[in-house]
Amino acid sequence: MKIQILGTGCAKCKQLTENAEAAARGMGLAYELEKVTDIKDIMRFGVMATPALAVDGKVKLVGKVATAAEIRLLLG
Amino acid sequence: MKITPKCGCNGGPDLMFCCSGAADTAEIADLAVRQLHKAKEAKMFCLAGIAGDVELIVVNTKTANRMLVVDGCDSDCARKTMEKGGFNDFIHFRVTDLGMEKGKTPVSGERIAQVASRLRELLKEAQPCVEA
Numbered sequence: 001m002k003i004q005i006l007g008t009g010c011a012k013c014k015q016l017t018e019n020a021e022a023a024a025r026g027m028g029l030a031y032e033l034e035k036v037t038d039i040k041d042i043m044r045f046g047v048m049a050t051p052a053l054a055v056d057g058k059v060k061l062v063g064k065v066a067t068a069a070e071i072r073l074l075l076g
Numbered sequence: 077m078k079i080t081p082k083c084g085c086n087g088g089p090d091l092m093f094c095c096s097g098a099a100d101t102a103e104i105a106d107l108a109v110r111q112l113h114k115a116k117e118a119k120m121f122c123l124a125g126i127a128g129d130v131e132l133i134v135v136n137t138k139t140a141n142r143m144l145v146v147d148g149c150d151s152d153c154a155r156k157t158m159e160k161g162g163f164n165d166f167i168h169f170r171v172t173d174l175g176m177e178k179g180k181t182p183v184s185g186e187r188i189a190q191v192a193s194r195l196r197e198l199l200k201e202a203q204p205c206v207e208a
Contacts (some may be wrong), residue, residue, distance in 0.1 A: 046132050048119075049088040049139040059132055063088045063139030 001031045001075070006042045009035075015065045016051045025073035049057035087140030090118035090199060093126070093166075094146045095154040101171040106169055108171075108191035109146055120142065123154055126161040129130030137163065144195060145170065147159045149178040168199050181189040 003020050009012030017035065024031045036042055045054060049063030053074070060074040094109040095102050113120035125133025137143075143166035145156045155168050171191055172178055181187065 031149055046136075050134040062135045 001029055002034060002047075002056050003075075004034045004036050004054040005051060005059070006036045006045055006047060006054065008039065008042075010051075011012050012065050013037075013051040016030050016053060019066060019068045020053060020071050022068040023075055026068065027072060027075060027076065080173055085154050088141045090144070091117050091121045091140040092141045092144045092146065092155055093123045093150050093194070094157060095151075096123065097148045097151075097153065099148055100181045101176050103183050104176065104181065104191055105146045105148045106186045107183070108195060109144075111188060111192045111197075112195055117196065118142075123157055126158050126163070128149045129161070134161065137161075142199060143167070144199060144202070145206060146191075147171070154168055166194065167202050169195065169198055181200050 001024070003024060005013060005017045005020060007016070012037075016020040017033070021033060022032075029063065036045075042050065042052075044066065045059050047059055047062045051065065052059060053066070053071070055075060061071075065075070077163050082131050087120075092109045094106050110130075112118050118137075121137060121174075122130075122133050125136065143163065143168045145154045145168050147168070147170045148171060149172045152170070158164075158166060174194065176187060176189065182206065
């Protein structure tokens, strides 16, 4: 599973990354984490706001720092 | 979809959804919304994507700072579509509420400008959406 965090690296992006990793580890998932920070690469996902989270290239969450519990629902 | 994303630290975009009716008042609504979109005052977004539960459209709509939903008449198709899609925190406006009668209001620059002006007022008065 590839978890992609889209964002230029602000505090919200970092928090989302931490929460996503906590969720994936808590579920015992084998995952690869990718941080997409280049704005042109972020634009290719079609998101309107950052931070955003994609799973295997599919956008699941936009413009919000979801909790680990909320992210578990997206990863499950 | 080529969109320059906004940093969520400062809130999401202001979004507008418009009905897709064939009537004159629907056309006025559409053109007024497009006027604001072209002037980058708010972003016109895709009502059909909400109706079709298109994932990328729905997740992006959830980021909206403020949302304006515009109908051409009191059938309120746009409002009902948004509510059916689970969105309730928006400002709703009907072109016919300005006294323009459906089927009897030829599309004109003046009428489009009148509606666009009212939409600007509503956006100014609006409170940001409650965070989902």
